[in-house]
Amino acid sequence: MPTPDPRTAEARRLDDEHASLGDQLGAIIAHLPPDTISLGELLDVFGDEGLLLLTVLLTLVFLIPVSIPGVSTVFGAAILLVGISRLIGRELWLPARLRTRRLPADKLRPGLERGMEWVRRMERISRPHRLPSLASGRGIDTLNNLAFILAALLLMAPFGFVPFSNTFPAVALLLYAVGLIQRDGGAILLGHLANIATIVYFGVLIGGGGLAAHQLLQRFTG
Numbered sequence: 001m002p003t004p005d006p007r008t009a010e011a012r013r014l015d016d017e018h019a020s021l022g023d024q025l026g027a028i029i030a031h032l033p034p035d036t037i038s039l040g041e042l043l044d045v046f047g048d049e050g051l052l053l054l055t056v057l058l059t060l061v062f063l064i065p066v067s068i069p070g071v072s073t074v075f076g077a078a079i080l081l082v083g084i085s086r087l088i089g090r091e092l093w094l095p096a097r098l099r100t101r102r103l104p105a106d107k108l109r110p111g112l113e114r115g116m117e118w119v120r121r122m123e124r125i126s127r128p129h130r131l132p133s134l135a136s137g138r139g140i141d142t143l144n145n146l147a148f149i150l151a152a153l154l155l156m157a158p159f160g161f162v163p164f165s166n167t168f169p170a171v172a173l174l175l176y177a178v179g180l181i182q183r184d185g186g187a188i189l190l191g192h193l194a195n196i197a198t199i200v201y202f203g204v205l206i207g208g209g210g211l212a213a214h215q216l217l218q219r220f221t222g
Contacts, residue, residue, distance in 0.1 A: 021178065022119045025057055029112045032105045039078055040099035043092070051082045051092055055177040060115025061108065062155065062170035071108070072166070074101050076156040079173060083149035087142070118171075122178045122187070131185025144188055147195055148176045154198045162205060168198040 046054040058075040154169040172194035179187030
């Protein structure tokens, strides 16, 4: 079974240091195998130094209205572990079951290609080293990594059947990843706002669901 060429990302870093995020991700998507791929194989392509770029790739399938069985749990857990590894300053560890889980590359590719539109938008609004006080520093790094982990947990919340429940946290993660890669405090700030919007949205969902359940109960008991 063909697997992604681990030289793809490395060759791109060596041969074209000025390649955009979109160009890098587009090349990786184009080299996906025709049948299935595992998270471990994707990690081999990016390496530990490319975990934020990997995060960008993993968020793409959540930015479009498509459902791919098994992807939400695997990708969400992987993004969460990326955030934890950044917070504690350790190499990324993936459980064997998560690392070897086979995913349908033939179904992933169209979703990833459509999600690339979001990457192109982020590239247009992102500015390297903008608002540096929000992008670097010991305390702010900890805050940003905790916010990254929060966004991953919100992505994994059991609201996948509700419109936009995956989109809001995925946008936050995309903004965090792009902001951390380019040291763009503006993108990171937008990520924080997307996190807040997600929490408000989930609060409305939970509150509305509770109210509906209460009214339904009253109807049956009244």
